[in-house]
Amino acid sequence: MGIERNSPFSPPRVTPGGFALPGTSRTNHTGSWRQERPLYETSPSPCHGACPAHEEIPVYLDHLAMDRPRQAWESLVAANPLPAVTGRVCPHPCESSCHRGSFDEAISIHSVERFLGDMALREGWSYPGFDGEQREEAVAVVGAGPAGLSCAYHLRRFGYRVTLFDALPEAGGTCRVIPDYRLPGEILSREVERVLAVGIDFRPGMKLGRDLSLAELEEGFKAVFLAPGRQKNRGYSVDHALPGDLHHGLDLLWELRNIGTLPRWERAIVVGGGNTAIDLARSLLRTGTREVHVVTDEELPGAPSQAGRGVMPAISREVGMALEEGVRIHPGRRIGRLILRDERVVGVELVHALKEFEGQTPVHRAFVGTETVLEADAVIPAVGQEVDSAGIERLLQNRTMLPVLPTGQVEGESRIFAGGDACPGGGIVSHAVGSGHHGARMIDALLRKKELSPKTPPSPIPYSSLNRVYFEQRPAYVPLEVSPEARDGFSEIETTGSFAVLRQEADRCFSCGHCLECDNCWTLCPDGAVLKTGGRSDLPFPYIFDYDYCKGCGLCAQECPSGHIRMVPES
């Protein structure tokens, strides 16, 4: 046995069986040992689940972190066409749900959203996704607030012809009354105009019940989306007494928007605990009213509270800023009596009160014997608005809101859909945007004669599925705010951060349930069974498992920082 003497002129002669030209171990498919296989699987992140506008937050944060701001914005507007608006006014439930909040501090998602929204306006980016097939069917959308705009926008993306009606001369809906220090009118106008420019036939000054009827809409359109909002002031009186010069809160905010100023009082009392009350109180201070009080039987947001107690529905941060600016809030009080002289208010009697919920029903209680007097020259109710029933009496039938099914259809109707503040559960802009998007999807399904199946969102990936050892604690970006002393009239309080800092902020994202492209799986697989796909467009992820060699040890799933790998039993 053995190799005979090597000669430079001939290859070595080999005894059969004593020597083998090496074969590669790659012919040995060790994947057959496997009992469990790893899968790359995208799971919903908690922020996505919490976002009323259904934004794919980890996706756009990833784009921004990887220096692709335009793709980030395009991913964002695939759900929400108004990011510069929502980035400013949304109370961002996404941030409360952020898993990073359990680790150090939640990502400042709204700051990123706002930054991307502003960057798009500055750069003049136009919406992607409008080059698909155009469809013949025409759809009517009533109400050009965020719900109607969102529905019209998404219907246009799907290729439908869309006519958008609004009673007012301008689109924007209730967003128009948000004061400039929270949302500059110019930002709103520019985003709204960009939406209208996607080929929406906008008909302003057309009020349902006055200029057009439901029957006409049903006749002329294949489907109707109603987003009339809540425009009618809820009735207000104190034991049937009212001052002669009563102003409603929302009307004053419209006055401010249209005329640019408000009446001046010495001491105004705003009644109510919602955003209208807080916006108005802060606007009054800015327009020269000396002292502004807010009276509500609800509790301050964030205050230690008993279960079942009503809490002010205004955005907590805005309430905080109102207090900073000098608005005096009287929680747990209500007005027991108006003190009138010649139909003019000279003061009110405040009584201790509380609001409780018995199930879903609010119960208001006031306690006699606790009265105090507060002098005032104006009492302004901001106690909420109702749906204006004009033109939709048939759908409302004595109810205060439009009853909608999970499919977005109005109860008992097949071609009439509804969304926004006119439906139960609304109240914030991003919710309106989400309900418009949902309505558009369901209308698309109806017109394509598909089943209307509302997606029930799968539950978000739990915190325990993340491998946190791969993350370092880093403080969150804190948006710069003008201090209460330096706040100047109606100029904006929060500022938009720079690209550099927001890119860093986006990079803090855990990418829960999404691939971070961190290379952990590729680096740590003992069997070399993870391959990089090198950006091939026909493969869904940056990596792929080569099951010929994967032995199913589970190491990749264990060490994946973002929970993007799941082990499943081998069939």
Added chain:
Amino acid sequence: MTSSDSPSPSLDWSTLRNSQPRFSGMESGHGACQGCGQALATRLVLEAAGPDVIVANATGCLEIFTTPWPQSAWTVPWIHSLFENAAAVAAGIEVALRAQGRTTKVLAFAGDGGTFDIGFQALSGMLERNHEVLFVCFDNEAYMNTGIQRSGSTPHGAWTNTSPAGKVRQGKRHFKKDLLAIIAAHGIPYAATASVAYPSDLRNKVRRALDVSGPSFLLLHSPCPLGWGHDSALTISVDRLAVETGLFPVLEMERGHVVTTMKIRNPRPVREYAEPQFRFRHLLQDTPEAREELEHLQALADANIERYGLLATEPGPRDTEGADTVRRGGSRWG
């Protein structure tokens, strides 16, 4: 939800595999157990060393699982001779290459058996004769290939088939041999320890070792899921704990002097390290003997921390929690 269960049928796997942006010195299809720390460690060492190397391999798991006749997982020249002589073989290759004026690097691979015990005198000779070889010891702390027998590297208190836990003894009676001190005594230019749980650190050390002229030594802690008795998915987590408890200090020595250590940001109790491992499970029993032995193990870890000054005074990018922070796009893996 998107999932990867159905890969593109048109995918040319071979082309994809051959175009990966890294050097593959040890190919897939080797027969290591699931979650093998040594298989991972070898791949990482070769990735850092590059293709211009010759490997001399001692007898052991690595030799067995990479070369079932007639296949080989190696894409670099590789030779196996005996259990005890990897260092001697490597030394011979090195002088031959030097005589030919070639710059190919020589690596010697051995397990802890082939380093601490059986191959020890050949290693010592190689270091003493100043051969320019990087000797890598894959330390899984027992003779795993032959069926889990204790070695000079097996830690105190660990169960093996030849150091059973019972009424008289709580696992191995003797201590893990302080090989590092012996290596230090040779005064070689570079010696280091590393763990598979910290691949960036590991690869940097391989490059540094290959940059020095003269002998270098790398003690590479690599868990054995079979011999340690832990879940195959936990190889990295368990070895991270080996470092974070202080039981396996990660450091670098030049000429026998410790020049850097990987600081421990938050020392972890040895109980956490013991819990997932069968070889330490007897120490978790509720008996006075088990409690005492676990305390003993904790004292050994604490002594390491003290001896090498492993405690971090402030968080740092190269400490046990900063060293492998993820970066989007994978840029941290040096």
